[in-house]
Structures are given as C-alpha cells and as structure tokens.
Amino acid sequence: MALFSRLRTKFNLKTVNYRNLATSSLLSAGDEAAALTIKEKKRATIARLKSESNPFRILDICCGASLAPESPLDRMAFSIAVSKLSQANHFNAISQLLEELKTRPDLRQNERFHVHSIVLYGQANMIDHAMQTFEEMDKYGLRQSVDALNALLLGCILSKNYEEVKRIFTEFPKVYGIEPNSETYNKVIKSFCESGDSSSVYSILAEMRRKSIRPNATDFGLLLAGFYKEHKYEDVGKVLQMMEKCGIASGVNVYNIRIQSLCKLKRSEEAKALLDGMLSRGIKPNLDTYKHLIHGFGKEGNLEGAKKLFASMINGGCEPDSYFFFMFTYFLCQGGEYETALKVCRASMAKGWVPHFSTMKSLVTGLASISKVAEANELIGLMKKRFPKSGDMWNDIEAALPRQ
Numbered sequence: 001m002a003l004f005s006r007l008r009t010k011f012n013l014k015t016v017n018y019r020n021l022a023t024s025s026l027l028s029a030g031d032e033a034a035a036l037t038i039k040e041k042k043r044a045t046i047a048r049l050k051s052e053s054n055p056f057r058i059l060d061i062c063c064g065a066s067l068a069p070e071s072p073l074d075r076m077a078f079s080i081a082v083s084k085l086s087q088a089n090h091f092n093a094i095s096q097l098l099e100e101l102k103t104r105p106d107l108r109q110n111e112r113f114h115v116h117s118i119v120l121y122g123q124a125n126m127i128d129h130a131m132q133t134f135e136e137m138d139k140y141g142l143r144q145s146v147d148a149l150n151a152l153l154l155g156c157i158l159s160k161n162y163e164e165v166k167r168i169f170t171e172f173p174k175v176y177g178i179e180p181n182s183e184t185y186n187k188v189i190k191s192f193c194e195s196g197d198s199s200s201v202y203s204i205l206a207e208m209r210r211k212s213i214r215p216n217a218t219d220f221g222l223l224l225a226g227f228y229k230e231h232k233y234e235d236v237g238k239v240l241q242m243m244e245k246c247g248i249a250s251g252v253n254v255y256n257i258r259i260q261s262l263c264k265l266k267r268s269e270e271a272k273a274l275l276d277g278m279l280s281r282g283i284k285p286n287l288d289t290y291k292h293l294i295h296g297f298g299k300e301g302n303l304e305g306a307k308k309l310f311a312s313m314i315n316g317g318c319e320p321d322s323y324f325f326f327m328f329t330y331f332l333c334q335g336g337e338y339e340t341a342l343k344v345c346r347a348s349m350a351k352g353w354v355p356h357f358s359t360m361k362s363l364v365t366g367l368a369s370i371s372k373v374a375e376a377n378e379l380i381g382l383m384k385k386r387f388p389k390s391g392d393m394w395n396d397i398e399a400a401l402p403r404q
Contacts, residue, residue: 041065042073049080055090059097069112078120086124094124098133102140111142115151122155127164130155144176146184153187162195182213189219193226198235201226205242217248221257228261252278256288263296271296272305287318291327298331306331307340322353330359338366342375354386361397368401376401 045065052058062081067074085093098117107113114137121130134152137144149172156164169188173180185208192200201223208215220243227235236258243250255278262271271293278285290313297306310328313320320328325348332341341363345355354360360383367376380398384391 039073042071042077046073046077046080049077049084053084053088055085055088055093058084059093062097063100068106069110069116075116078116079123082120082124086126091124091126094121094126095129098129109141111137111145111147114140114142115145115148118148118151119155119158122152122158125159127156127159127161144172144178146178146181149173149176149178149180150183150187153184153191157187157191157194160194162191162197165191182208182216185213185215186219186222189222193222193229196226196230198223198226198230198232215246217243217251217254220246220248221254224254225257225261228258228265231265252283252286252289255283256286256292259289259296260292263292263299266296266300268293268296268300268302268305272309285313285316285318287313287321287324290318291324294324294331295327298327298334301335303332303335303337307337322348322351325351325353326355326359329355329363333359333362333366336366338363338370338372342367342372342379345379349382354383357390357393364397364401373401373403 042065045061045067048061049058052061058081062077065074065077067077069075069078081097082094085091085097098120101107101113102117114133118130118133121127121133130152134144134148137148149168152168152172153165156162156168165188169180169184172178185204188204189201192198192204205215205219220239223239224236227233227239240250243254255274259271259274262268262274275285275289275293278289290309293309294306297303297309306328325344329341329345329348332338332344345360345363348355355363360379364376364379367373367379377398380394383394
C-alpha cells in the first residue's frame, strides 16, 4: 500500500539503545564520566531513577546529583523520584529527601525550590507537608508569594483534594496578603471542572471580570472539557459564546479539547463532524486531533472509520509519532485487522519504534491465526535480535505457533 510505503524508511537493527547508553555512561568512570556534558549527566540521572526501586538508592542518586529547581531536567528527576517513592508507600523517604535538601546552602533560601517542594508533596498526596512548607517559608527568609499559593493549589489538585482548593483560595489571599493572578484563577477553574462542579466557574469568571483579569483560552478550554464531562451541552454553547465575546478564537487547541471530550463520551462520529468543521473553516488539524479521533473510533470498534482518518492524516502531511503508531497497532489487533496492523507496525519499526510486548504478542498470534505464520515468525526473529533479554519469552510464543 502506497500509504505505508511513504512512512517506511530502512530499519536498522543496530540502532543504538539510548536507555542502555545512558546507564552505561553514568556508570563509567574517569575520562568517560568527565566527557559527559551536564545535560547528558542529568539525563543519565533520570535513567537511573527510572530503573531504581530501592528507596535508599533513590535518595542517594538525588542527593549525589546536586539537583537544582532551575533545571527542567532536574525538576523531572525530582518528580520521578517522588512518584516512585510514593507508589511504593515510602512517604518518610520523600519527606527526608525534601527536608534535608532545604538545609543545602544553595537551596535554603531558594524560593523556586520551596515552591517546587510544595508541588512535589502534593504529587505524593502529602498535603499536610505541602501546607507546612508553605507556612514555614518565612522561617527561611522567604515570603508566601502568589507563586507559592499557586503551587499549593496545584498540589491539592494533584492529590484530588478539591475541597482544600476552595478553602485555600477563599482564606489564604486574605491571611497572607496575596493578590491572586491569572494562574491562581486557572488552578481554581481546573479544580472545579475536575471535581464535577463546572457551573461554579461562572462565579470565578465574574470575579475575574471585577478584578480586570482576562480569562484565556486555557481557562475556557478547561470549562469546555468540564461541561462535556458533565453532559451539560447547553453550557458548552454558552462558553463558546463567551469566548467569542472575549475575542478568543476557536483554534485547533479548542477544537482538540472538544473532540477529545466527545470521544471520551463515545460520541466519536460527532467529534468527526467537528473535524469536518475545522477543515471547512481552514483550520488545520494537528497530530493530537487525529490521536483523539482514532483513539475514540478504536475504542468504539469503528476500525473502518479509524483507517480512513489515518489515510486522511497521512495525505494531509501530518506525521505520526511513536505513541500514535503503538495505539493504532493495538486497536487494529483488538479488532482482528492483523494484516493492516502488520503494515502499521512495520512502518513504526522502520522508524525505530517498537510497540509494547503485549501488542507485539497479540499481532504475532493474530497473524498465525489467519495463516500468516511466515510473517509471524519474521516478527519474532526481529524481536529476538532487538531485545535479546526477552528471547525466552519469544521462543515460547514461537513454539506454540502452528507449523507451516
């Protein structure tokens, strides 16, 4: 099929495994370690944290890496560390990590670190610690700023403590003399919409008007998603009218929110109608548009519709990423479209992107079930070469295939 040939490039089985490279680089010593750039070291730290499960080793990695909140990669490392520790219920290790870092000379009076600590405590569902960090900022010579307030609101949202968001928003600006900004209101809007109370946002928008704070496309996008989730379609229309009055156009991001919301409600045909409306207005859909639609069509078992969308996407010059390939291959296998799934999978592998083991197993066994045993064996051979450690599992699958 010409559609897939356009996606296909030469597949090199000797493609570098960057995860192993990062880990081996980190573990090397002497001149090799010195040769690593700062960014490479940070990425290596992230790789180690992702592969580590021992809480003491996670603490050692974080403390030894001299992480700083100014670096996006370091903030990612903190987030990974806290996620892994909280998932394993090592909450004492989280507080030990963050409280000890507060004593580090370069972080003791670093407002950004304290603000990020509040978010991390919220991420770990440790709101009492987040609150304490906020309240004790003055102990470190820092004031409770609007950034700290916004971090506390975000922490509560991450922990799904929506009632606490209401209390903090109502009380803290007065208690601490903080003037809420547009980000503050965005967090409160997000909380109301996530908690199923989107109608309360109308009063927030009224307060913003009184304070001459202009709502933005993000605020309205959250509200649209909230009303769709609550099946309040009349309110969706009201929000669109409000956006028009505020001079905020329904661009691709707003359309994507509406399309995704409809697909979540299993109303993908209506979402497709929105795509048609975009195109008629000269608004070019992006990859997210097609991801939402094909995910929706796939969940509803409408694979013919999904395949037409895929063709439309490629013909429109929109290039799939790894997530898209994996998702589409998965849904094709779920629907028994194994030959099409094989073409999509090959196009993905040509770019060095290999779907998850469970999807590949489903594809291999599915191909065998429609007498495509040679193709199934070919995939197994590629998997063995690409992932030698999983060779035994693939040997078992191969042994269970029918003989040609």
